[in-house]
Amino acid sequence: MARRLFLSVYLHWFRRDFRVRDNTALALAARLADAVVGVFVVDTRWFPSAAGCMGPFQARFWLAALTELRRTLLDLNIPLRIVTSADPAAALVVLARELHADGITFNKEYEPGQLALDRRLTRLAQDAGMQVRACKDAVIWEEFELLTGAESVYQVFTPYKRAWLAALAAKPTSVAGLPRRGTGLCCAADTVPAARALGYGAVEDSLPTGESGAEAMLAGFSGRLMRTYAAQRNYPAVEGSSRLSAHLNAGTISIRQCVVAALRGGAARDQCGGAGTWLAELIWREFYRMILFHYPHTVTEAFQRRYARLTWPERPDRVAAWSRGETGYPIVDAAMRSLAATGWMHNRLRMITAMFLVKDLDVHWRVGEDFFRQWLVDYDQASNVGGWQWSAGTGPDAAPYFRVMNPILQGRRFDPQGVFVRRWLPELGGVPVKSIHQPWLMSAALQKQAGCVIGRNYPAPLVDHGSARLAAIGRCVAAAARSQKSGR
Ligand SMILES: Cc1cc2nc3c(=O)[nH]c(=O)nc-3n(C[C@H](O)[C@H](O)[C@H](O)COP(=O)(O)OP(=O)(O)OC[C@H]3O[C@@H](n4cnc5c(N)ncnc54)[C@H](O)[C@@H]3O)c2cc1C
Known part of the structure; x- marks a missing residue:
């Protein structure tokens, strides 16, 4: 059918x-062929709502994005096909054959699992006599474009950022428009499955979805919040950051659209201003992608070899209390409850909760990384592993082993009035500001008066931060010494 009506057909594989x-x-597919067919593979190893799979917030966010995409593609005469399979590479080639496609295009990803998938797809498609065209799209600079003077991989962020900005000044980026409109539809579009049909329960959507939602959010952020970003971004109770992470991860907005917005906001002129600080965060995203590309073992192992010998006991009770937001430390608990309710967590709170799990509760960072994967609407393997290894002190350019965030001081500094804490922990609603980050210090009478009796309405602290901090530092020192002794 496709062959009879169209001189050439290309399949574009939508992944993120x-x-x-x-x-x-x-856009490349639209230039190469008369007719383009879009395809999304519902990978059954990743999509059902089960352990090890995509979480409910992210699944709903992706499906909403696909629903809008299906509509916008039809305006361009591009039908969106949906294929369900546990072997995406094989499924793509089967569909391409059925449509008599000449080739397949896709945008590159940099995670180990995705790279393996690309290799398999390329081999199968070429065996079937098809062209495969993979494009750089998700990053400004990819794996071998930014290397040190000694041709090695940057392991420290600041020099990486410097090189990143210098490369951009030498070769500016720009935003492309819509792809060329096809001459007609070469097959019918499929319906995007509902989240329920894939086994997901209902969760509340807290973000505008799809490409239109992303563009509106970027416009709102650029017009209003970007200027104050440097000053406001650390305060979870205020709207101070872009909240574009889920869109950047689903690709409903491109990295170039964000970088161009930052440059328009003055990022090149003033690196410490709002736009410059925001651009630096976008560069962290890329830094972690490149780290994961070059050091794929860091998905499960410490980046810094000296911490390879850190040992972690199983602590199911502590993990359960942390995940439910019942540690007795209000800033940690409010953050965890906000994650469960919205699928998103403020960056400052990600650092606090991650460090608390690893350092105070002595739990392996992988446990937390896995929990975040199940709940985050913006889950991204490179950034999540990067963030957890940073917090554990085991990653590249990570927090040093002796830096253990104090949840009380962090709360006082970044939520001074307890506005965020009260929003997510209504049981602390009557606690005076003075005690909001240490409610257990209230006298029995005050607890009663505040309607928050420790141990009844709100838990007592699970661990004592002071002694937990010392123990965490001791563990790191001992692990580094063991590793030095064994020559690793
Ligand atoms: C333990 C931990 C886990 C994390 N897991 C993820 C994750 O799974 N997915 C994810 O996108 N980010 C993750 N981050 C990074 C960061 O917390 C989020 O990107 C940020 O909170 C998203 O909010 P925003 O869009 O308002 O960010 P903004 O402050 O507006 O920043 C703009 C964009 O820059 C990128 N960015 C910002 N900070 C970082 C960072 N530290 N590392 C990498 N990229 C960054 C994001 O794409 C973000 O959307 C994690 C951080 C930590 C400490």
Whole structure:
């Protein structure tokens, strides 16, 4: 059918690039062929709501993005096909054959699992006599474009950022428009499955979805919040950051759209201003991608070899209390409850809760990394592993082993009035500001008066931060010494 009506057909595989604007590989497919068919593979190893799979917030967010994408693609005469399979590479080639496609395009990803998938797809497609075109799209600079003077991989962020900005000044980036409109539809579009049909329960959508939602959010942030970002971004009770992470991860907005917005906001002129600080965060995203590309073992192992010998006991009770937001430390508990309710957590709170789990509760960072994966709407393997290894002190350019965030001081500094804490812990609603980050210090009479009796309405602290901190530092020192002794 496709052959009879169209001279050439290309399949574009949507993986984490759910947009039509500024989509490099989609635009390439539209240039190469008369007819383009978009395809998304519901990978059954990843999609059902089960352990080890995509969490409910992210699944719903992706499906909403796909629903909008299906509509916008049809305006361009590109039908979206949905294929369900546990072997995406094979499924893509089967569909391409059925449509008599000449080739397949996709945008590159940099995680170990995705790279293996790309290799398999390339081999199968080439065996079937098809072209495969993979494009750089998700990053400004990819794996071998930014190396040190000695041709090695940057392991420290600041020099990486410097090189990143210098490369951008030498070769500015720009945003492309819509792909060329096809001459007609070469097959019908499929319906995007509902989250329920994939086994997901209902969760509340807390973000505007799809490409249109992303563009509106970027416009709102650029017009209003970008200027104050440097000053406001650390305070969870205020709207101080872009909240674009879920969109950047689903590709409903491109990294180039964000970088161009930051440059328009003055990022190049003033690196410490709002736009410059925001651009630096976008560069962290890329830094972690490149680290994961070059050091894929860091998905499960410490980046810093000297911490390879850290040992972690199983602590199911502590993990359960942390995940439920019942540690007795209000800033930690409020953060964990906000994650469960919205699928998103403020960056400052990610650092506090991650460090608390690893250092205060002595739990392996992988346990937390896995928990965040199940709940985050913006889950991204590179950034999540990067963030957890940073917090554990085991990653590249990580927090040093002696830095253990104090949840009381962090709470006082970044939520001074307890506005965020009260929002998520209504049981602390009557606690005076003075005690909001240490409610257990209230006298029995005051606890009663505040309607918050420790041990009844709100838990007593699970551990004592002071002694937990010393123990955490001791563990790191001992692990480094063991590793030095064994020559590793
Ligand atoms: C333990 C831990 C786990 C994390 N897990 C993830 C994750 O799974 N997915 C994810 O996208 N981010 C993760 N981050 C990074 C960061 O917390 C989020 O990107 C940020 O909170 C998203 O909010 P925002 O979009 O308002 O960010 P903004 O402050 O507006 O920043 C703009 C963009 O820059 C990127 N960015 C910002 N901070 C970081 C960072 N520290 N590392 C990498 N990229 C960054 C994000 O794409 C973000 O959308 C994690 C951080 C920690 C400490």
